[in-house]
């Protein structure tokens with residue numbers, strides 16, 4: 590079973606416990622259809638706007654053995670209030686540059 594590290598929006602922590610992320614990961618649904626069920630081994634926030642801390646946090650999760658970094662849907666889709674992160678593309682590019690192409694990156698979770 591692959592190991593996943595989730596990065597979520599710090600602004601959303603107040604209103605969302607991330608339950609759906611754990612459900613879809615355990616069941617291999619939605620963003621995890623191609624991987625099958627996965628284990629979430631790390632669950633961090635971006636560190637707050639504009640999300641620069643996501644880069645070092647992603648690297649830390651890679652160092653600790655994740656196979657996949659997934660950006661939670663609060664970032665890319667704006668769940669649960671329909672307010673996506675305005676910095677998402679920049680954060681994703683910076684994370685991707687830092688961790689390299691061997692680690693899979695998912696744009697959303699559910």
Ligand code: SF4
Nearest residue numbers: 598635638639640674
């Ligand atoms: S940078 Fe984006 S993901 Fe991070 S707290 Fe701000 S809005 Fe949320």
